[in-house]
Amino acid sequence: MLEKTVVRPLVLKPFHHSCWITALGVIVFIACVLGILSRPVGMLASIWPANAILLGLLIRNPSLASPAGWLTAAFAYVLADLATGANLNQALALNAANMAGVVIGFLLFRRFSAEHRHLRRARSVLYMFAASSLAATGASLVGAFAVRLSFGTAVPEAFVAWLTTELVNYVVLLPVFLTAPHPDDNGQSLFTATTAVPSSAWPFLSLVVSCGAALAIGGPGAFAFPVPALLWCALSYGLFPVTVLTAIVCVLTQIAVASGALRLGVSGVAEATLTSTRLGTTLLALCPLTVASVDAARRALIGRLSHAVDYDYLTQCLARAAFMARAAALVAAPAVRKGGTVVMMLDIDRFKVINDTYGHAAGDRVLIAVARAVRAVLRSDDLVGRLGGEEFAVVLGRQTRTDALKVAERLLEAVRTLEIDLDDGLKLAVTISIGTAEVSAHNVGLDGLLLAADRALYQAKDAGRDCVRCAVSGV
Incomplete structure (x- = not known):
């Protein structure tokens, strides 16, 4: 797992670095506000993208993980809470947990090889899930007491709610950043390609239809409706497009549950319902991500074998x-x-x-x-x-x-x-x-x-x- 890095991190000049630090703060602030607006009264946010987005940006560009970067992100977290009505003590307590999860996640992902970090090996999604679970657990240990102070929720209940919220957002959103093409790459090499040319629109259309059917039919089983279509997309499209499609489906599912648009056969939107749907959404996301990751590894292996056959090993000219x-x-x-x-x-x-x-x-x-x-x-x-x-x-x-x-x-x-x-x-x-x-x-x-x-x-x-x-x- 400690292989040589293949995907190059961005190397920023001082001026560009300052611009990126500022942009990091703005992005975190906006993501926090969106999460706060999704928060039911007296509960944690239904969608909290800020932590996954911040972690994804830091993994893709480690130079942002400087003291200035961490301080800017922390300030953006606190400012978003203050701007939406929270008091200072509440903002500091809640966002200490957010920062703890991101720090743990960043330290764990730094230990992965570049191939695993960017989900290009058969077990990469399992490693990503394990790191996300540990980061979510660390944040939840701090966050449970912060929620107790802020909302009066019992510590065990707060721990479970925070854990499931963190986990679903990491698993759903983080892969989009991990698999995104590098901005310096005009095209990807034969060995590192993570995308494939879509051969048909039918997998995507089937995904749209299955999501519509889930909304129309409802019930607890509606969660599973998009799974076959997502697996079809994972086998038909590249890794990055699949992570985007999976993220869109999972985020919309969470929103649909929180708003009541997706009828699950329960009265109201209780915290227990949200906890269950977060876990269900997490497991739903793992299936297409794993298939797409394995398929990307297979494509890379075929590419290496094809290159070995077609090219002279010494001169790299055609054989x-x-x-x-x-x-x-x-x-x-x-x-x-x-x-x-x-x-x-x-x-x-x-x-x-x-x-x-x-x-x-x-x-x-x-x-x-x-x-x-x-x-x-x-x-x-x-x-x-x-x-x-x-x-x-x-x-x-x-x-x-x-x-x-x-x-x-x-x-x-x-x-x-x-x-x-x-x-x-x-x-x-x-x-x-x-x-x-x-x-x-x-x-x-x-x-x-x-x-x-x-x-x-x-x-x-x-x-x-x-x-x-x-x-x-x-x-």
């Missing part, structure tokens, strides 16, 4: 089989032929001499450095693969022969500028030779193009290396 399959499909596409496509063969000059003189470890460093330099020049949708040894192949889409020659010259220059460090402190310079062949009506397919490019490559070798040669049109 020969994967390159040939993708390149053949690309070359055969009619649109590609119209837009202009060029195939290149690249070979590291005198690579055998490098291996014989400096050893295979140095040769591996050369391969890695050259591959990295080549990928840096190419566009994201160009294909580059390692066909074997020191030989690479490239497919450039939407490129004329003239454009491809310019790309080839940039590739030559990028490799020329490399200085590869050796174990004895020496730096090794390398060059490559390139042969190109353009897709045309005369080509017979990828194999013919690679053969033509390979012949041009040998012409570049005969011409002195570190240069590019083009295959004769129609070859």
Whole structure:
């Protein structure tokens, strides 16, 4: 559980940090006011999102857990109570419990690996539930006495009410923050993807229908109506969308119970009813979250296996089989032929001499450095693969022969500028030779193009290396 962190926390400049601290206080204040407004007379709030929101923000951005951040959050808690009519002693007592729960939760989640902290492993939801339960218990031990002083409620009754309120809000709301995409990520890598492209709207529509049926039919069993639809969503959509949908359903359920819109077959909205519904909502949320978390772990595993099969482990270029399959499909596409496509063969000059003189470890460093330099020049949708040894192949889409020659010259220059460090402190310079062949009506397919490019490559070798040669049109 103490693995290396994968998801990067936000790194804030001083000015941005101050802005975030201020925003943290504003967010906590608003969340507290919303919770206070949901509080039945003489009871705890039906919905109390502030603690889960604060904990989620601190987990995603640990730099906010500074003395200024904690003080700002505490001030926002107290200010919200004072602004809504509470006296100072009552506000301090109640919010001491709120802060205690958040502190315990933050310390526990810091001990989790990044994968578990962001619910990307099969047991992550269980760990999240355990940490949330401990945080809720810690807050309840303090809060039970605060509620006794504020509302005159018996300590055991207050403890149970506080515990269930804290637990449901942590389990329902916290996963939204834990699984939210990182703002610095333009797209997630193959290994860390937590979202999937929705293949159908039917799971979502079934969720809407099941929630409507729960309101229309009512009764104690209405809680279970959305479960099948949520499980369908968990298997159809990504982890983050499922946490959002689950949170919406659970929050609306709590509101519906507190307002009487969801008829449970009991008279009035007693504290015992709210306690039962909080526990039911907590358990309802765990099912789709667990399924979505397990599915995310499965997707990540499949992604790693697919990457291991499709990519060369040393250079991280496409492996020969994967390159040939993708390149053949690309070359055969009619649109590609119209837009202009060029195939290149690249070979590291005198690579055998490098291996014989400096050893295979140095040769591996050369391969890695050259591959990295080549990928840096190419566009994201160009294909580059390692066909074997020191030989690479490239497919450039939407490129004329003239454009491809310019790309080839940039590739030559990028490799020329490399200085590869050796174990004895020496730096090794390398060059490559390139042969190109353009897709045309005369080509017979990828194999013919690679053969033509390979012949041009040998012409570049005969011409002195570190240069590019083009295959004769129609070859």
